[in-house]
Amino acid sequence: MTQAEIFQRYVELCHTALLEDDRVLDLLRKSGIHDSFLFESFFLGNADGRILEPVGENEEIFQKLVAAGILASDGKEVLRNRVMIPIFDENKAVVNLVGYSLNPNTKHKLRWLHPGGLFNAPFLRNCKELIVTEDPLPCLLLIQQDVSNATFLFGDDQKYIHFSQEHGIRKVFFTFEGKARLFYEFLQAGISAHRVDVDFERLRLGTARDYLEDLFSATSENVGSSETILEIENGLLFQFPHLRYRVIGNIAEASQSLRTNIKAFTDQEAYVDTLDLFKNRDRQNFIYNLMDRFSLRDQVQLENDLNQIIETIENLRGKKTKEQKQTRPELTDSQRDIGMQFLRNPTLIDEIEEDYTRLGYVRERKNKILLYLVMTSRLMDSPIHTILISRSGAGKSMLVEVTEQLCPPEELHSVSDLTNQALYYFGKDDLKNSFIVIGEKEGREGSDYPLRELISKKSITKAIPMKDAGTGQIRTVSITVHGPVALAETTTESEVNPENLNRCFVVGIDETEEQTRLIHQQQRKNYTLEGHLQKRELGKIIEKHIYAQRLLRKILVVNPYAELLSFPTSKLKTRRDHDKFLRLINVICFLHQFQREVKTKKLDNGEPIEYIECTPEDYRIAYELLSDGVLDNTLDDLPSPARKLLDLIKGYLQKRSQRDKIPVEKIVFERKDIREYTSWSFAQVRNNFRILRDYEYLALIKVRNGVANQYRLNGSYSAIDFLHTILSPEELEKQIETATK
Numbered sequence: 001m002t003q004a005e006i007f008q009r010y011v012e013l014c015h016t017a018l019l020e021d022d023r024v025l026d027l028l029r030k031s032g033i034h035d036s037f038l039f040e041s042f043f044l045g046n047a048d049g050r051i052l053e054p055v056g057e058n059e060e061i062f063q064k065l066v067a068a069g070i071l072a073s074d075g076k077e078v079l080r081n082r083v084m085i086p087i088f089d090e091n092k093a094v095v096n097l098v099g100y101s102l103n104p105n106t107k108h109k110l111r112w113l114h115p116g117g118l119f120n121a122p123f124l125r126n127c128k129e130l131i132v133t134e135d136p137l138p139c140l141l142l143i144q145q146d147v148s149n150a151t152f153l154f155g156d157d158q159k160y161i162h163f164s165q166e167h168g169i170r171k172v173f174f175t176f177e178g179k180a181r182l183f184y185e186f187l188q189a190g191i192s193a194h195r196v197d198v199d200f201e202r203l204r205l206g207t208a209r210d211y212l213e214d215l216f217s218a219t220s221e222n223v224g225s226s227e228t229i230l231e232i233e234n235g236l237l238f239q240f241p242h243l244r245y246r247v248i249g250n251i252a253e254a255s256q257s258l259r260t261n262i263k264a265f266t267d268q269e270a271y272v273d274t275l276d277l278f279k280n281r282d283r284q285n286f287i288y289n290l291m292d293r294f295s296l297r298d299q300v301q302l303e304n305d306l307n308q309i310i311e312t313i314e315n316l317r318g319k320k321t322k323e324q325k326q327t328r329p330e331l332t333d334s335q336r337d338i339g340m341q342f343l344r345n346p347t348l349i350d351e352i353e354e355d356y357t358r359l360g361y362v363r364e365r366k367n368k369i370l371l372y373l374v375m376t377s378r379l380m381d382s383p384i385h386t387i388l389i390s391r392s393g394a395g396k397s398m399l400v401e402v403t404e405q406l407c408p409p410e411e412l413h414s415v416s417d418l419t420n421q422a423l424y425y426f427g428k429d430d431l432k433n434s435f436i437v438i439g440e441k442e443g444r445e446g447s448d449y450p451l452r453e454l455i456s457k458k459s460i461t462k463a464i465p466m467k468d469a470g471t472g473q474i475r476t477v478s479i480t481v482h483g484p485v486a487l488a489e490t491t492t493e494s495e496v497n498p499e500n501l502n503r504c505f506v507v508g509i510d511e512t513e514e515q516t517r518l519i520h521q522q523q524r525k526n527y528t529l530e531g532h533l534q535k536r537e538l539g540k541i542i543e544k545h546i547y548a549q550r551l552l553r554k555i556l557v558v559n560p561y562a563e564l565l566s567f568p569t570s571k572l573k574t575r576r577d578h579d580k581f582l583r584l585i586n587v588i589c590f591l592h593q594f595q596r597e598v599k600t601k602k603l604d605n606g607e608p609i610e611y612i613e614c615t616p617e618d619y620r621i622a623y624e625l626l627s628d629g630v631l632d633n634t635l636d637d638l639p640s641p642a643r644k645l646l647d648l649i650k651g652y653l654q655k656r657s658q659r660d661k662i663p664v665e666k667i668v669f670e671r672k673d674i675r676e677y678t679s680w681s682f683a684q685v686r687n688n689f690r691i692l693r694d695y696e697y698l699a700l701i702k703v704r705n706g707v708a709n710q711y712r713l714n715g716s717y718s719a720i721d722f723l724h725t726i727l728s729p730e731e732l733e734k735q736i737e738t739a740t741k
Contacts, residue, residue, distance in 0.1 A: 018046035175196055386505045
């Protein structure tokens with residue numbers, strides 16, 4: 001049996017059960033529901049458990065009923081002891097089942113199998129006005145009085161907005177208080193929304209067609225059409241029947257708090273307070289004060305008011321976030337020409353380096369190109385990542401900020417504060433193919449693990465307990481955020497989590513005096529007339545790169561010479577570093593995709609796949625980028641700042657050795673000597689000395705109390721050169737030439 005057949009059979013059984021149960025029929029009659037056409041037209045039923053009889057020991061039928069949602073996994077009927085109301089689609093097929101309890105003591109009176117479907121949808125699709133009730137019985141009373149354009153609310157509120165927009169419904173009447181958020185969203189969608197005070201007791205006791213006709217045909221003013229929620233400057237105005245609330249604060253910006261200034265008032269008096277609506281204690285104190293000020297005794301209603309205010313603000317925040325998450329816009333012909341001219345430039349890499357310089361970042365060609373490639377790799381299935389390590393003020397933040405400007409804003413996430421749970425609460429695809437930039441290590445405290453998972457597995461999943469709106473039961477729900485993402489991270493810390501390090505290229509910033517001199521020169525130039533005139537052209541440079549990035553499309557990149565390459569094997573961590581090197585070559589090819597021939601390969605099933613191939617030129621660029629320390633820093637266990645300090649110590653000792661005619665390994669020195677020689681800060685020297693001691697590059701000499709610690713270089717230190725095990729570009733070309741003969 002299909003699910004549709006199962007639903008149909010269940011509806012028939014429940015309908016028969018209702019017609020045979022005088023007790024339930026009597027309860028419905030007392031509620032005013034008595035016309036036979038209601039039972040026949042909507043196939044009302046009673047879930048009395050008889051569905052379990054044909055199941056018996058038949059495991060196959062049992063599993064189908066569980067899959068359909070009619071039975072729980074423990075064998076209990078989900079809608080048991082409730083009036084069953086089938087939900088039909090516009091083709092009269094059963095798509096959902098709703099149960100309503102006639103027991104006044106039942107806490108959750110309304111229950112449904114899933115949130116989808118609309119009651120009375122086949123009739124409503126041809127209406128221009130919609131009447132909504134909170135429960136099924138008032139809705140059935142209205143239909144019984146020939147007000148056929150009625151429905152009751154259950155499940156997802158947004159489906160009512162979508163249905164109304166799709167079928168041209170222009171006006172909606174709410175017959176109950178509450179659902180302020182839905183009321184507000186109707187207004188925002190351009191659909192007239194009104195609240196109508198219907199005397200349902202009058203409907204229950206007899207014919208009231210004339211009364212209803214007069215009520216719903218009255219003008220908007222006569223039926224209380226004043227908007228329940230109004231947007232005001234810096235806040236919202238809620239106009240509920242018993243109280244009005246003016247809520248002011250930074251309500252549109254998503255955060256973990258909702259601190260607002262609230263004024264509750266009537267025509268006679270007002271009460272003003274400041275509270276965090278996300279804190280239960282603040283809300284309860286506010287409610288008690290309202291009860292005292294306005295002589296109100298309905299605490300539940302006041303709690304409902306605050307809940308509606310919170311729901312509306314959260315929905316507003318969600319909309320703002322969604323608006324900020326733009327889709328990639330279509331480019332005009334002129335914008336395409338600008339971007340394409342850049343992408344087809346034979347000296348594309350040189351132009352990128354020159355543009356960074358024009359944007360204010362001087363020298364450091366390799367760092368610029370590598371970070372630009374990291375940003376570009378966000379569009380690939382296997383991006384690359386980087387960590388920039390340097391002392392404070394060296395310029396790593398500026399390098400990242402310039403790169404951020406060149407990335408399309410809809411695909412950039414730059415954060416300075418990232419908690420350990422924050423990544424899990426992005427939208428399912430909000431981070432997909434994004435460039436993520438994280439500030440100092442303190443800005444990502446606790447988030448190392450989800451970051452690593454997002455990098456390695458390209459998705460993260462979190463299981464959380466959540467209350468089911470239909471059943472009221474707690475169930476475990478999994479939320480997943482998909483990648484891939486490209487990550488750039490900056491830090492002044494000498495020690496970075498090694499699990500993060502071996503997934504990223506480790507880049508150091510030039511901290512030499514010559515680089516400082518060039519930076520000062522650039523800073524002075526910015527204050528000249530020429531500098532101001534150059535700034536006027538910066539916008540064009542940024543736009544050019546954004547246009548180019550939006551033109552890049554996902555395409556398979558193949559490395560035809562990959563099997564000819566070599567890589568260091570001396571350390572276990574090179575298993576990951578080798579893959580990073582290959583991905584870097586692929587990213588370079590990907591950036592040059594409009595300078596590569598697009599090839600097609602047909603699979604065995606006839607499906608064609610398009611791809612481009614890496615060239616020896618791509619390898620040459622990658623080889624040059626990883627020379628002079630970048631690959632050394634990536635492969636070596638010693639953190640980059642500690643390595644730099646070790647090189648400086650070696651230079652200092654060589655000068656002293658030449659001056660004093662003493663072998664380097666016998667020279668004794670203090671941290672103060674190195675601070676004066678390098679101009680490094682006290683904290684930087686102290687921390688990196690500790691690391692060099694741990695790695696046994698420095699030996700601490702025992703001295704008396706009160707005398708500064710003294711050190712000696714522990715043996716001779718020679719720079720590590722990993723490139724001798726990697727093919728040079730010239731050697732690769734020879735290998736390719738030999739392989740093709």
